Amino acid sequence: MSTDGNAAYGKKSFTRSKSHFANRITADGKDGWPVEAGRYRLVVSRACPWASRAVISRRLLGLEDAISLAVADPIQDDRSWRFTLDSGGRDPVLGIRYLSEAYDARETEYPGGVSVPAIVDVPSGKLVTNDYQRITLDFATEWKALHRPGAPDLYPEPLRGEIDEVVEGVYRDVNNGVYRAGFATKQEEYEDACRDVFRRLELVSRRLADRRYLVGDSITEADIRLFTTLVRFDAVYHGHFKCNQWKLAENPVLWAYARDLYQTPGFGDTVDFDHIKQHYYRVHTGINPTGIVPLGPELSGWLSPHDREALGGRPFGDGTPPGPVPVAERVPGMGLP
Incomplete structure (x- = not known):
């Protein structure tokens, strides 16, 4: 089972695969995903260090109103990250029980597991990116128009x-x-x-x-x-x-x-x-x-x-x-x- 940051482990040595969904949300929308307040939802687990980076960056930059936050249950089952912390076991914005549903909406039979952090396009319900290395860099550089007044420059x-x-x-x-x-x-x-x-x-x-x-x-x-x-x-x-x-x-x-x-x-x-x-x-x-x-x-x-x-x-x-x-x-x- 893949847990956080595209980790893969089992009987063989630990490996960390590259993010399969590496689209970027940018100011110019060159990948088809433009920065837009309220359009996207950041899905994290507070257990995961890779996801926690994104939570910290979002808070320091004051992006709370620009991109909403979904927190998954730290305990997974065989379908990985789930929204059992929310009423009815569904994310209140995306309406899904498992993060895998957003992955499936984007691409069926994708390689790799279901990892956080992940950004989901709310209108379509599709995963945009699970590129844990890039998300925070783009928060710091591509999302500048939506930063709070007094936001620090995290990537000068x-x-x-x-x-x-x-x-x-x-x-x-x-x-x-x-x-x-x-x-x-x-x-x-x-x-x-x-x-x-x-x-x-x-x-x-x-x-x-x-x-x-x-x-x-x-x-x-x-x-x-x-x-x-x-x-x-x-x-x-x-x-x-x-x-x-x-x-x-x-x-x-x-x-x-x-x-x-x-x-x-x-x-x-x-x-x-x-x-x-x-x-x-x-x-x-x-x-x-x-x-x-x-x-x-x-x-x-x-x-x-x-x-x-x-x-x-x-x-x-x-x-x-x-x-x-x-x-x-x-x-x-x-x-x-």
Whole structure:
């Protein structure tokens, strides 16, 4: 079963396929899908790190009124992502029970599984794109006309080369690396992936020792991509995926960096630790056949002081923080008010 980010796993080694539906929603509509307020629906799972990128970007840029949000149940069945969190088990806007119905409306017998994030065209009910690598970049660049006043520049043109270089290493060794380790079926395969994870984390830690953010002096796409793995690290990747050379909370630089972002509006207020743990521990039965969900780790530390302000930097650059989370999108528990 494919779960998040076009992941494929089973008896063979873990692989991550390219997005089959790679159309883009652009300002000029060159792929046939123009940016248009209210036309599209972003479908996510709060458990999925790839989908969480899109949720964070949407919130930071103030796109809540421009593109609506559908949140799938973190527990899947044999048809993958489902809308059982909604009244009647149907998405209230799309009217469907399963995300696969939007995929089927676009193309029957498509290769690959049903993945999030996905953007669906509301009038036709058809999937537009599941290109998890591109969606957030297009939110930052193609959707500018619909950004809120004071929206930050998450992919500033002068820094794109450096951002791309940083995120390439983070993607290969950290974002994807934890999955390669977790779904490895051979000892050597696991050890290679696990070493890659911690080698890259050490490099990132050294980079962040004297700078608040990964690239430039404000939050960019690079920080969003790293954060969504870090926030899941101790809760699931350390134990469930056997990435246990050390915990995030044991690395002073990365732990402070992750808390800094978590406490920044647009980050922690989108995180649902319950969805994260329920998904990983109950859906990945090949790794956790009992389906038992651990009680820990203790989460209150995410709200403890981080002292990263001393490094300078401006979280939103020349922009401003996003406003309050829409009532319908508030996360219970650890999400910041």
